[in-house]
Amino acid sequence: MRLLIVEDDAPLASGLRRILEAEGHAVDVTSRGEQAVLAASQERFDLVILDIGLPQMDGFEVLRRLRSSAAERAGQTPVLVLTARDAVDDRVHGLDLGADDYMVKPFAMPELTARVRALLRRSQAHGGPRIVHGPLTLDTVARRAFLRSEPLELAAREWAVLEVLLGKVEKIVSKESIIQAVAGWGDDLSPNAIEVYVSRLRSKLEPAGIRIRTVRGFGYMLEEFKGN
Amino acid sequence: MAARSLRAHLLRMLLPPIAALLVLGGLVAYYPAIEPATEAYDQALIDVGTSLGTYVRAGDAGYRLELPAAVDQVLRRDSYDTVYYRVLGPAGEHVAGDEGLPEPSDEPRDALVSYDASYKGQSVRLVAVPAHCGNATCRVLVAETTVKRKRLARDILFSTLLPGMLIAGATLVIVWFGVKRGLGPLARLSEEIKARSPGDLRPIDAAGAPEETQPLVGALNGLLGEVAQASRNQQRFLANAAHQLRTPLAGLQAHTELALAAPLPGPARAELEQVHQATIRTARLANQLLALARAEPGARGSAADVNLKTLAEGDADGWVHQALARDVDLGFELEGVHVQGDALLLREALANLVHNAIEYSQRGGHVTVRTGSRAGQPFAEVEDDGPGIPAAERERVLERFYRVPGTPGTGSGLGLAIVREIAVGHGAQVAIADGAGGRGCRATITFQL
Numbered sequence: 001m002r003l004l005i006v007e008d009d010a011p012l013a014s015g016l017r018r019i020l021e022a023e024g025h026a027v028d029v030t031s032r033g034e035q036a037v038l039a040a041s042q043e044r045f046d047l048v049i050l051d052i053g054l055p056q057m058d059g060f061e062v063l064r065r066l067r068s069s070a071a072e073r074a075g076q077t078p079v080l081v082l083t084a085r086d087a088v089d090d091r092v093h094g095l096d097l098g099a100d101d102y103m104v105k106p107f108a109m110p111e112l113t114a115r116v117r118a119l120l121r122r123s124q125a126h127g128g129p130r131i132v133h134g135p136l137t138l139d140t141v142a143r144r145a146f147l148r149s150e151p152l153e154l155a156a157r158e159w160a161v162l163e164v165l166l167g168k169v170e171k172i173v174s175k176e177s178i179i180q181a182v183a184g185w186g187d188d189l190s191p192n193a194i195e196v197y198v199s200r201l202r203s204k205l206e207p208a209g210i211r212i213r214t215v216r217g218f219g220y221m222l223e224e225f226k227g228n
Numbered sequence: 229m230a231a232r233s234l235r236a237h238l239l240r241m242l243l244p245p246i247a248a249l250l251v252l253g254g255l256v257a258y259y260p261a262i263e264p265a266t267e268a269y270d271q272a273l274i275d276v277g278t279s280l281g282t283y284v285r286a287g288d289a290g291y292r293l294e295l296p297a298a299v300d301q302v303l304r305r306d307s308y309d310t311v312y313y314r315v316l317g318p319a320g321e322h323v324a325g326d327e328g329l330p331e332p333s334d335e336p337r338d339a340l341v342s343y344d345a346s347y348k349g350q351s352v353r354l355v356a357v358p359a360h361c362g363n364a365t366c367r368v369l370v371a372e373t374t375v376k377r378k379r380l381a382r383d384i385l386f387s388t389l390l391p392g393m394l395i396a397g398a399t400l401v402i403v404w405f406g407v408k409r410g411l412g413p414l415a416r417l418s419e420e421i422k423a424r425s426p427g428d429l430r431p432i433d434a435a436g437a438p439e440e441t442q443p444l445v446g447a448l449n450g451l452l453g454e455v456a457q458a459s460r461n462q463q464r465f466l467a468n469a470a471h472q473l474r475t476p477l478a479g480l481q482a483h484t485e486l487a488l489a490a491p492l493p494g495p496a497r498a499e500l501e502q503v504h505q506a507t508i509r510t511a512r513l514a515n516q517l518l519a520l521a522r523a524e525p526g527a528r529g530s531a532a533d534v535n536l537k538t539l540a541e542g543d544a545d546g547w548v549h550q551a552l553a554r555d556v557d558l559g560f561e562l563e564g565v566h567v568q569g570d571a572l573l574l575r576e577a578l579a580n581l582v583h584n585a586i587e588y589s590q591r592g593g594h595v596t597v598r599t600g601s602r603a604g605q606p607f608a609e610v611e612d613d614g615p616g617i618p619a620a621e622r623e624r625v626l627e628r629f630y631r632v633p634g635t636p637g638t639g640s641g642l643g644l645a646i647v648r649e650i651a652v653g654h655g656a657q658v659a660i661a662d663g664a665g666g667r668g669c670r671a672t673i674t675f676q677l
Contacts, residue, residue, distance in 0.1 A: 015483045019485070084472075084478075085471060105474040108485070108508075109482055170549075215548055216557060217561050
């Protein structure tokens with residue numbers, strides 16, 4: 001994937017570049033907002049990591065120009081905002097302007113790489129018929145699942161629950177939101193029923209190293225695939 | 229130095245002139261009143277003397293007083309005083325009456341004189357009246373004791389002093405209560421200031437204060453404004469400093485993590501691991517200082533409706549990852565409940581409680597986040613089954629930079645202080661108790677409705 005880092009602090013920018021390059025991405029770095037806007041309008045990036053506290057043209061302005069850009073690709077590129085500020089207004093402002101996620105400095109690198117992966121996956125999933133999670137592949141058009149290339153039998157409800165969880169890897173999905181997403185046809189689903197579906201999914205996926213974590217009293221979280 | 233009482237001061241200022249005026253007023257009223265009265269009494273004595281004079285006869289054997297007993301009684305009759313008389317011949321020889329009555333000194337024998345003297349151990353008023361006896365002039369002395377004169381003087385004095393004393397008394401009473409009443413607005417002002425929370429630096433409303441206190445209110449408001457400005461400057465500095473720290477810290481953290489990902493000789497890895505831990509601690513400290521700056525009065529955002537359940541759910545992702553990293557089971561028992569407050573600060577408070585609970589839990593421990601209401605009061609709490617906090621330390625752990633002695637880990641001792649500061653700013657209370665079954669620790673923020 002091709003990533004653009006817009007960060008004026010040289011050590012942080014070089015650290016981010018090396019970490020993301022180690023993840024297998026092609027990374028460009030600029031310290032100037034104007035250059036970022038220009039680059040994004042001329043070339044295609046899969047993700048922009050944007051610092052808010054830039055000299056001259058600040059990150060908000062860069063974000064605004066990207067989002068109002070006539071070039072379609074710049075308008076749709078996911079943006080992960082980095083900020084040293086943390087006032088609520090900053091977050092809301094950034095998300096209002098169309099940032100896809102934000103992180104407050106300083107942050108642990110595993111968290112950054114996880115968010116980057118999530119954003120890239122989401123942008124790939126948009127319109128993409130295939131969802132890939134480690135050894136698991138979901139073909140959403142044919143509604144067929146494969147585990148280690150072997151066909152995987154999933155009941156309709158199990159499929160629906162898994163699809164919800166795959167949409168939010170590493171994030172907690174509450175039982176209520178699963179029920180809302182799954183029980184779309186006026187039928188009555190109890191939280192207990194969701195537990196049954198999750199437990200069936202676990203018995204099918206855990207042998208392949210895919211883990212669904214229970215968050216007591218809240219919901220479930222599909223963990224990042226870390227290998228078997 | 230004791231505080232000077234305004235009342236005592238006013239009374240000290242007023243009392244001497246009032247006393248002087250009383251005395252002066254008494255004198256001015258007394259003498260004009262006592263003189264005619266004294267003259268009238270003297271005149272009565274003179275009349276007695278004149279009457280006695282008509283009974284003095286000149287005979288061959290000298291002079292004598294031929295006073296019928298009935299007349300004597302009439303002359304001497306007096307309800308209050310004893311009357312004495314004495315008749316002296318032209319040469320000053322005793323003729324009749326009380327022989328000891330003193331004559332006036334150095335006066336011509338035929339002069340009409342009134343004077344004071346002492347007789348039989350009493351003070352007496354005397355008149356010396358000339359009387360015709362044959363061709364010569366005799367002298368009649370009439371004396372009376374001074375009972376009714378003294379009584380008259382007393383009556384006059386009393387009647388002149390009484391109104392003055394009443395007025396003086398009234399003045400003192402008016403001063404006493406008038407000062408209290410006049411200072412009422414100041415008392416109300418101090419009540420208003422006393423009732424304020426320490427962080428309330430808004431100017432005092434000068435509209436209700438009387439004109440005389442306006443300079444005081446103005447000066448107080450000026451001071452409050454300066455304090456508020458200084459507090460804002462300090463917070464801005466602290467926030468800026470913490471913000472400026474964050475970017476280099478992010479770089480430091482990135483590079484140490486990168487270096488740790490590479491193959492390293494054992495000792496170098498151990499050293500770098502220390503650097504990494506220190507970086508994370510410094511980052512957390514910077515965040516906590518920022519949180520403290522934000523929790524300071526004056527820096528708070530405006531209160532809004534906050535659902536504690538939504539608040540906890542919003543941060544649950546991050547907490548779950550923290551808990552997983554330490555192999556702690558993090559659970560939630562959330563009921564929707566609304567409070568008025570600053571969402572960012574309340575999230576910070578809850579995050580600190582969760583962080584502490586996870587940090588001090590052993591592997592395999594359980595941490596539960598709860599929101600809801602008890603006895604009608606909204607609460608948010610975090611319970612763990614870790615080592616707990618000894619009862620004796622529960623107050624102190626809420627102080628800044630205090631850590632329970634012997635606590636493992638590398639906390640700054642700021643977390644719970646931040647929680648308390650935020651809670652106090654929201655009119656809420658922080659309580660630390662045993663966890664379920666007497667194990668671990670349960671920290672609860674309880675809000676007032």
